[in-house]
Amino acid sequence: xxxxxxxxxxxxxxxxxxxxxxxxxxxxxxxxxxxxxxxxxxxxxxxxxxxxxxxxxxxxxxxxxxxxxxxxxxxxxxxxxxxxxxxxxxxxxxxxxxxxxxxxxxxxxxxx
Amino acid sequence: xxxxxxxxxxxxxxxxxxxxxxxxxxxxxxxxxxxxxxxxxxxxxxxxxxxxxxxxxxxxxxxxxxxxxxxxxxxxxxxxxxxxxxxxxxxxxxxxxxxxxxxxxxxxxxx
Numbered sequence: 001x002x003x004x005x006x007x008x009x010x011x012x013x014x015x016x017x018x019x020x021x022x023x024x025x026x027x028x029x030x031x032x033x034x035x036x037x038x039x040x041x042x043x044x045x046x047x048x049x050x051x052x053x054x055x056x057x058x059x060x061x062x063x064x065x066x067x068x069x070x071x072x073x074x075x076x077x078x079x080x081x082x083x084x085x086x087x088x089x090x091x092x093x094x095x096x097x098x099x100x101x102x103x104x105x106x107x108x109x110x111x112x
Numbered sequence: 113x114x115x116x117x118x119x120x121x122x123x124x125x126x127x128x129x130x131x132x133x134x135x136x137x138x139x140x141x142x143x144x145x146x147x148x149x150x151x152x153x154x155x156x157x158x159x160x161x162x163x164x165x166x167x168x169x170x171x172x173x174x175x176x177x178x179x180x181x182x183x184x185x186x187x188x189x190x191x192x193x194x195x196x197x198x199x200x201x202x203x204x205x206x207x208x209x210x211x212x213x214x215x216x217x218x219x220x221x222x223x
Contacts, residue, residue, distance in 0.1 A: 043215035103155040
């Protein structure tokens, strides 16, 4: 069966520090991968998606970036965090349009 | 107009009650529809897909109205464990299956 792993679960980082969040999927190949952010009391905002190794599309211009160095690995990064980057970051994968997403357990990031 | 809109609630209902949520979407080309459940401080989990003819899974019934561009979720015989936020989600046909989520409707089932 397919599983998705995301870490760390919680992170507190100072403004201006770098960020690296990792997501890996097991039990499937060539998944579509997504990074979403959910700010407190707000909806899910799509940040990046990837349909294959090295293929990244950005939905929202900001100081975050994403990379997909391996088929089942998706990384979210920032060189310098802003206070507004605080939120609940969720990685997701799907095997097809009719199947919906499976989300990782998320990383709760607080920038202080 | 937002792509996907939901009443944020909260809906406070007694155990055993029937409750219904609606969700409207703006893009008539939308092809796939879903309901997710999100518990407090947890990731959303797929509750059910919504099919054109409507579908049922135990106490949960989902329906799609393409003419009026909304989907609905009906929960019968509410349980305390149904308390959560329910997110609707809509996607267009496309290679990467981008899904747009509503902001969620909060349900609180009261003893």
